[in-house]
Each structure stands twice: as C-alpha cells, then as structure tokens.
Amino acid sequence: MRSPSAVVVVASLVCSTITWAPARAQSPAPDAGVGRDLAAKLCSNCHLTDEIGGTAPRADVPSFAAIANSPRTTPETLAAAIILPHPEMPGIALTRAEIRHLIAYVVSLKK
Ligand code: HEC
Numbered sequence: 001m002r003s004p005s006a007v008v009v010v011a012s013l014v015c016s017t018i019t020w021a022p023a024r025a026q027s028p029a030p031d032a033g034v035g036r037d038l039a040a041k042l043c044s045n046c047h048l049t050d051e052i053g054g055t056a057p058r059a060d061v062p063s064f065a066a067i068a069n070s071p072r073t074t075p076e077t078l079a080a081a082i083i084l085p086h087p088e089m090p091g092i093a094l095t096r097a098e099i100r101h102l103i104a105y106v107v108s109l110k111k
Contacts, residue, residue: 028097035105039064042092043102051109068109078103 039049048056048063056063067073082099085091094102 030100030104032101032104032108034098035101035103035108038094038098038102039105042094046089064106065109068106069111073106073110075103075107078106 036049039047043049043064044057046058046061048054048065051065062070067078079099082094082102
C-alpha cells in the first residue's frame with residue numbers, strides 16, 4: 001500500500017520543480033509534444049495515449065484522454081501516478097524533465 005503522505009511529498013516535490021523550472025536555464029520547459037512521443041514509446045503498451053481515440057490496447061486500463069478529463073485528475077495526481085509506478089506498470093526510470101513533459105501532454109488532452 002502506498003502511504004498517502006509519501007504520495008503528497010513526492011507530488012509536491014515534482015510540482016515545486018514544475019514551478020521553478022523557468023528559473024533554471026538548463027532545465028527544458030515542459031513540452032507536450034515531447035511528452036506525446038514519450039507516452040507513445042513508454043506507455044502505449046497498456047494505455048491508449050493518443051487524443052484521437054481508437055481501440056485501447058487493454059480494456060481495463062484508462063486512456064490518457066479519460067485520465068486527463070477525469071474530475072479528480074490534477075497535475076499532482078498525475079505526478080504521483082507517474083513517479084510511483086502503479087500496479088503492473090514497470091518501474092520505468094524517468095528523468096524529472098521527462099515526467100514534466102508527460103504531465104504537460106496528459107494535461108493537454110483535457111477538453
Ligand atoms: C504494463 C501496463 C502499463 C504501462 C506500461 C503504463 N501503465 Fe499507467 N496504468 C496501468 C493500469 C493497469 C492503470 C490503472 C490502475 C491504477 O490506476 O493503479 C494505470 C493508470 C495510470 C494513471 C491513472 C492513475 C489514476 O489516478 O487513475 C496514470 C496517470 C498513468 N497510468 C500513467 C502512465 C504513464 C505516464 C505511463 C508511461 C510512462 C504508464 N502509465 C504506463 C498500466 C500501465
């Protein structure tokens with residue numbers, strides 16, 4: 001079981017990174033286009049990662065569009081879901097920049 005406080009700590013670490021990002025010259029701005037390519041490469045085994053729709057690779061896994069449009073999704077819940085590998089999701093080692101790109105992409109799918 002994940003401890004809720006650990007999730008909050010991790011999520012707030014990432015979110016403070018997001019807030020501070022523009023102040024750091026070497027840290028690239030979150031780019032939804034980069035996030036889209038990462039999602040297609042790393043997440044599309046299980047998730048439907050396209051905004052266009054189509055057939056989900058696995059019926060039991062929510063599409064990224066569905067996640068983006070869920071009322072309970074925030075950048076914090078996304079960060080937590082991506083950083084703390086969810087059940088069955090292999091522990092994919094992502095850099096902070098990659099996590100920010102992925103979050104930017106999922107958020108961009110919100111209608
Ligand atoms: C091996 C299959 C698999 C892969 C690969 C995978 N996921 Fe998931 N993902 C799942 C399953 C199953 C769920 C639903 C169960 C859950 O939420 O714990 C899920 C749920 C999620 C959620 C929603 C959690 C919520 O709050 O509802 C997010 C966000 C997510 N995945 C992001 C990603 C990202 C980003 C990647 C690629 C880096 C990825 N996943 C790769 C299986 C996978």
